[in-house]
Amino acid sequence: MLIIFMVSTNVLLWTFSQNALYTQAVKDENQKFADKLNENVIASNGTYSVDEDEVTVEATLSNAGSVAAQIINLWVFDTSIQRYNYTSLNLNLNPGNVTNLTGENAIMVAIDDADSTHDFVSWFVTARGNTVAIEEMQTQGEQVIVAEVAQGIGYLGMDFDEFRYFKYASNFDLADWPDGSGSYSVPAADLIVFRMKLTNYDPSGNKRTLSLNSHSLVWVYFPTVGKQVYWYVVNVNASGTVQSTYSDISIGYKETVYVYFASSSDGTFNGLGDKQKTGTVGPAAVNLLLLGNIDSDLYGQNIPFVSVYSS
Amino acid sequence: MLVRRILRIIFDKRAMSNVISATILTGVVIALSLSMFSWAQGRTSVYNNEYRETVDAETAKLKEKLVFEHVFYGNPSCNISVYLLNCGTIDDVEIKSVYIIKGSSWLEAFSTPTLYFLNGTQIPDQDLDVGEEGYFVLSLSSTLSSGYYNTKIVTVRGATFDTNFVA
DSSP, X not given: OHHHHHHHHHHHHHHHHHHHHHHHHHHHHHHHHHHHHHOOEEEEEEEEEEETTEEEEEEEEEEOSSSOEEEEEEEEEXXXXXXXXXXXXXXXXXXXXXXXXXXXXOEEXXXXXXXXXXXXXXXXXXXXXXXXXXXXXXXXXXHHIIIIIIHHHOSEEEOGGGOEEEEBSSSSBBTTXXXXXXXXXXXXXXXXXXXXXXXXXXXXXXXXXXXXXXXXXXXXEETTTTEEEEEEEEOBOTTSBBOSBOOOEEEOTTOEEEEEEEESSSSBOOXXXXXXXXXXXXXXXXXXXXXXXXXXXXXXXXXXXEEEEEO | OHHHHHHHHHTOHHHHHHHHHXXXXXXXXXXXXXXXXXXXXXXXXXXXXXXXXXHHHHHHHHHOOEEEEEEEEOSSTTEEEEEEEEOSSOSOBOEEEEEEXXXXXXXEEEESOOOBOTTSOBOTTXXXXXXXXXXXXXXXXXXXXXXXXXXXXXXXXXXXEEEEEEO
């Protein structure tokens, strides 16, 4: 009896200990599952632009959940050519955090033969295994842009927040490169270059590429004195040097580019003789006169909304 | 007198047989008890080991978690590429078999597909450790008709994971 009792007790205790181990494992997994369910990352305001084979994805990530989240991957799928790629990330979001992946923080993914006219979908992957699809900036954003900017005025939209001017550091080099200064108040006595950030929102549905020719310019008009000054479009290289001859700037559908206006001559820039300044104190209207081609058709657009104070 | 008494005690067969029989009986009982104890101990040890192995296996299976980052059908048209992330809490997740299912019927089954890292190099140990990502490519014997399909993965530990894709 004693032996039977001992053996039974042994077995029973062993069973209990093993059950406890299994129960602990189940509890741990349940906790992980609950954390996974509570993870709630939202990716919104997604935009895609393509430069050669590099797809640039801009989006806003916000952690609306109750647990911290780590983003480990971004997948981009070009639905037009059925190709895809990914890039590894290491973004950590505490509850309530919002991260803007725009500008220099935008994410680039290489996809062979990608084009700005293509359609893209993309999604983030978290370390817990959730996938977060990027909602494209279409619903509200594009309706506003298409209705009030593109269809109402033309194909190109201008980003008011990115309107900048630069002084010169030397004969051809820009100072304060690459950020420049806010343009709504400009120095009257300094030779300056204007920069606009333009996006092609071709509303026709044909996703056409637009090119700006050398006749495009910024025209500044001082109504109080009746004076006008203009800056023709120029090319500026990656290190902030104005190029002496202009070659057309191409803007793909939904592609955003910086366009610089510096020269008093159409198509050329020869340094000091072509530099411009406002030369007048007072308020001025700034008109952006854009000319070129959209596919094989001629294109012209005037964006008149900016005003500056020259002091 | 004394000598006689001592001799009688020594050579008294009745007393001897009682002691011997009691000793033998006790010895047999002890021997039987020990053998029974050792047998029972052996049996419970076997049972305990089996039970521990079962619990360990079930616990390991429970800790396995594979998620599908991406499933792509096409390019070439008979291939399915499946991208996985081990977001569980146990290393060495090996894939034993993969099934392509439409509705309730199996279309094709694949055994131990070759795993690659996302950069395209082959995974040396052919398993996914915690946090590791990898993919495998299934070459179907024929193209899939357009529709809704299910991919089911069975690991060596017996866990199953599945997801859907559209062909």
